[in-house]
Amino acid sequence: MTTTIKNLFKLKSTQVESLQEQVPKTEVKHNEESAEESRKRTYHESGYRDSSRNNGNHTTLIICLDAVYSKFQNEEKELVEKQQKLKESYINEQKNRETEIKALTVSLENKEDLLKIKHDEVEEFQRKNEVLKAEINDLPRNPEKHNVKATRGASTKFWIGFILLIPISLYLFTFYISTSYSAFFRNFDPNSTIIRNVLDAQALSKAWNDGPLEGAFITLIPFVFLGLGFLIHMFGENKSWINYVKLGLLFIVTFIFDAILAYEIESKLYLLNKTFESPDFNLSIAFTKNQFWGIIFAGFIVYIIWGLVFDFVMKEHREKDKIKNEQEIRQKNVLFNLEKINALKKEIEDIKNLIGNIKENMIKAKGRIEELQNIIDGVIIPTKDYKLYASEYVQGWVTFIGEKIAVSKSEKQTMIDSCIETYTTNLEMVGANSENQNSVYLSVL
Template identity: 80%
Template sequence: MDTTSIKNLFKLKSVPIEPKIEQLPKTEQNTEEESPEESRKRTYHESGYRDSSRTNGNHSTLSICLDAVYSKFQNEEKEMVEKQQKLKESYVNEQKNRETEIKALTVSQETKEEQLRNKNKEIENHQNTIESLKAEILDLPRNPEKYNVKATKGASAKFWIGLILLIPITLYLATFYISTSYSAFFKSFDAKSTVIQSVLDANAWMKAWYDGFIEVAFVTLIPFVFLGLGFLIHMFGENKIRANYIKLGLLFIVTFVFDSILAYEIESKLYELNKTFDSPPFDLKIAFTKIQFWGIIFAGFIVYIIWGLVFDFVMKEHREKDKIKSEQEIRQKKVISLSEKINVLKKEIEEVIANIANTKELIIKTRGRIEELQNIIDGVIIPTKDYKLYASEYVQGWITFIGEKIAVSRTEKQTMIDDCIATYNTNLENVGANSDNQNLVYLSSL
């Protein structure tokens, strides 16, 4: 209640001074039935009037009296069990909710701690496996039989024989296809050329070089096409599936057709060189009757197949002789995979530890709040709006006595009233009741 409001409640008027100052105001004579609240307000009003009469309205004494009023109000509120229970109901409910929250947080913490133990155990298992794999990697070259690895030290004789055969066959294919491709597509034949000279030209590459870039590039690169086809024979043979067998068949067909084209072109040029007026036009029927036609095909196609099979054999022998390295690589890949899993687990453990720390912190805060709520429940809740109401009644009674019984000038009397109002406001500030928030309560543990 502000100063203006209290001043408006008590407008001074001249009244005759009664012979006995202890006489109570007429409100005490009221015999009408009152509600408990009205009766309580009247009691505080009368107490203020009576205490003011005993101290002649001294504002300094009012401060002490208001402290006593506040203590009395506290005791009265403490005795109102039902009212206290109602005021504390929200705190009791919050405490129950907090206790339920503690249980949930505890379960969550225990679950996270179990996860932490499992992840640490998993890391330990992975580390033990890594150590075992590393030991096997080191021991494999010395004791391959211990790990059921059938391997021999060094390369086998079959591997070296196959490799030695593969080199001249490769050179042969390069020479053959350089010569035949140049003879088939770029060379001009004359009557002096023999069949062998027409097919295998010793100077084919040099002639292609002088003929131009396209010619030399074509005859240089075409052997690699057939070598690539031979490599595919090995690759498709790695997996014994129907699709790969179909691909192998197509490779053989393509190679055979290409060799047939080379043989046909060369045989066609030779036929045109030697034909007479009675000779029919050259066609496939005539080509099939020529021995050199089939010779060209098989000189390339059969050797091509042989090269592919030898290459496949050499690669398989190499794989056989390198089983130890292969087994080491397999174990090394497992080590890398397990190391990556350990790194992932460590990151997960960091997250779990952070979550556990947050949960513990939240549990501590929640328990602190439960203790605060318990202190509130064990203490006395002082509704500030009620205290302000009854304290204002007390001060009204105090000021009423000043207005009615103190025989001083109007100015002095108004000064006394202003001092009392200031003391009242100071008291409200001290007890935390001078707030506009009607729901504010002042807590006191008595």
């Protein structure tokens, strides 16, 4: 029978035989036994005794094993040093988790401070952009307010001058094309009026009909006067006596050229009305003619007006450019600030994600601390140890069946098999299966 029990439980044969011999009569001195051996013997004896009371009934064994587990649980609870040792790893983990939470809390505070700084930077850049946009709109009206040395209303003055410059330029083109053609190439008609002889509406086409040289000369001569007007503006920009001398020479040259045109035209008009008694046309006669001075002033005075208007337009354009340049500088700063804002917003999103991860880790760590605290506050049941003592209990139970139950061998084997099955079921219920025999079973009492 001993061999059968040994095979069923896979126990050492010497241990089973020793227990079978000790159940009826135990005469071992307690001072010669270790605490563990004494405890194992106690469970074995309890199993033998409970089996004797219940005739080895496996159904009753289920209830008895529950009671054994409760007893084992209470015993483990009373083993303070052992509980402390079992809980040591959980206590250490709890401390590590608490340290982790402190580190996460510091990190969270740093990230939140950094997040606030980034938000403040975004608000600062947005405020700067609002100021810059307001300055862009206000610059044309109040440039001096924004430390820009430009004339107020330069844009309006520029466009007024530019609009006036167009008809004056067209007038000069018409005047110099017509008077130059009349002075150098045209044959006057005695039957035409003075105005028609001086100003010819078809002067440009007639000059090109006369030849390319005549056409090019008449077409390009107005640009000479416009160029002289541009030089007046350029010399007037730099205030120096040399430029003033050059400016005076330009006026004299222009006046002389206009006088030549007037003299040529007036001489042709004089010849139309000349008689045998009339003296030859000369400069003194030209000075007495109203047409002579009219042609000069119709060209020269308008030319001066054109030069002054052109100079005014260029100055206003320069003032307008100052404002425009300042507006462009501010617009570039706005775009730069927008890039900064977008970069900061991306950083803010990254920081928010990190904060979310930190909070999630803190929640997990706090949850784990609560779990660990429940373990520490509860009783840790070493299932490997329980399996050892439960097996001792069942060995005692089965030993009684093998020694004292007077039934046939097959029936006895059936009873033993049922007890073994009950024992295995109990181990599964309390989590002491063979796969996790080194795990612990937690029970909060």
